[in-house]
Amino acid sequence: MRLPAPATADRVLLVLRRTLLTVLGVQFALAVGMSLVDSYRRRGKKPKPFPVTAPRTVPVGDGEITTYTYGRDLYADMIAAIEGAQRQVLFETYIWKGDEVGERFKAALAAAADRGVEVYCIYDGFANLVVSPRFKHFPSSLKVLRFPTYAAGWRFFDVTRYGRDHRKILVVDETEAFVGGYNIGSAYETEWRDTHVRITGPGVWDLKRAFADFWNLNRRHRLRASERPLLLETASTWEPRIRIHRNVPRxxxxxxxxxxxxxxxxxxxxxxxxxxxxxxxxxxxxxxxxxxxxxxxxxxxxxxxxxxxxxxxxxxxxxxxxxxxxxxxxxxxxxxxxxxxxxxxxxxxxxxxxxxxxxxxxxxxxxxxxxxxxxxxxxxxxxxxxxxxxxxxxxxxxxxxxxxxxxxxxxxxxxxxxxx
CATH class of the missing domain: 3.30.870.10 (Endonuclease Chain A)
Incomplete structure (x- = not known):
């Protein structure tokens, strides 16, 4: 005796669902297993030296661009820029480790704020879940925005709110700005090969705008009610050879x-x-x-x-x-x-x-x-x-x-x- 058509269709759908779940389960298990095995194999391995290119500065338009391919060179110049700040420091990073390098940046930013410099900091909450909560307690003199681990709230299906803040920016006054792939941490200082640039001249303004726009877009419900939007007196000067492109999921x-x-x-x-x-x-x-x-x-x-x-x-x-x-x-x-x-x-x-x-x-x-x-x-x-x-x-x-x-x-x- 044949089953009614609806029952047959339901059985087919059930089989398809089970098959799909099985395939997804195998993929997920394989991915997790590979990650665990790879993590185990990396334990205790000492980093090897690798060739780097020394920082090089070239004129571009009315400013200059310096390339960095070694974290120690980059961090030294970033810290020096923060220490020389006169009015404002804008600092944004995806990962901010609570290690020796992370503490060095935190101390430099706090010292700048203590001498009267406006210091704004942004870091991604999800990327720093494993960082000690103690490290993420900042002096009240710093204006800090933690981009939330989960930003969608009740808007579960709003895909524009699931993007992470993967940017790395440092802007000091109107004089210099840094941007590139380097996060902040001791391993990145000597063990990773990355590329960052330092920009001077009119191109700095576009990076200031990029920071301010992100801050103002995400400041609501993240900061004290007394915190005002970050307003910049932006120059009308443009550098035609340098363009800043931003991905903004929201x-x-x-x-x-x-x-x-x-x-x-x-x-x-x-x-x-x-x-x-x-x-x-x-x-x-x-x-x-x-x-x-x-x-x-x-x-x-x-x-x-x-x-x-x-x-x-x-x-x-x-x-x-x-x-x-x-x-x-x-x-x-x-x-x-x-x-x-x-x-x-x-x-x-x-x-x-x-x-x-x-x-x-x-x-x-x-x-x-x-x-x-x-x-x-x-x-x-x-x-x-x-x-x-x-x-x-x-x-x-x-x-x-x-x-x-x-x-x-x-x-x-x-x-x-x-x-x-």
């Missing part, structure tokens, strides 16, 4: 992805891209492939092993088509490569906080600097060449010959790509 603004793709599409000679996590969407992949096929020298530099092993495995899903198109894939060894930079044709460059993944390009608060200047592009290309000297190039033969279990793991984890 306003549904995500210009950084388009900036990357447009630059790649305009390339005629070379595209050199460095990123910590490489999980591009298909349009981004197509732009790289198309550029390589029209004869552009396309190179993508990523970590050999990043601090997120699952992201490493998922990112490999694009390697076959990129290699077939002629894109060169370089894997940085001996240190975590955390930089987010790209140069095009020796004239266009970007440095910032956005990785090439969905979280950065379509989810988080991010900030990138776009610079149209051959001198600065040359400086970044020299950085890239130094990094390439410490990298292993992946060949098509090596990639196709990888073990069967690697191919299986990549295919199982592939559906997680849109989530990262």
């Amino acid at each position: 306003l549904w603004m995500f210009p950084i992805r388009n900036t990357y793709i447009e630059a790649i599409n305009r390339a005629s000679r070379r595209v050199w891209l460095t990123t910590a996590y490489f999980l591009p969407d298909e349009d981004f992949v197509d732009a790289l492939k198309t550029a390589a096929r029209r004869g552009v020298d396309v190179r993508v530099l990523v970590p050999l092993k990043s601090n997120h092993i699952v992201a490493d495995w998922i990112s490999r899903g694009h390697y076959s088509q990129l290699l077939d198109a002629g894109v060169r894939i370089l894997r940085y060894r001996d240190a975590m490569m955390h930089a987010k930079t790209m140069t095009v044709d020796g004239s266009w460059s970007t440095v910032g906080t956005a990785n090439i993944d969905r979280l950065s390009l379509q989810g988080n608060y991010e900030i990138n600097v776009e610079v149209i200047d051959s001198g600065f592009a040359q400086a970044l290309e020299e950085v890239f060449e130094t990094d390439q000297s410490n990298s292993l190039e992946l060949t098509s033969g090596e990639w196709e010959a990888r073990d069967l279990h690697r191919k299986f793991t990549e295919s199982v984890l592939a559906p997680l790509r849109p989530l990262l």
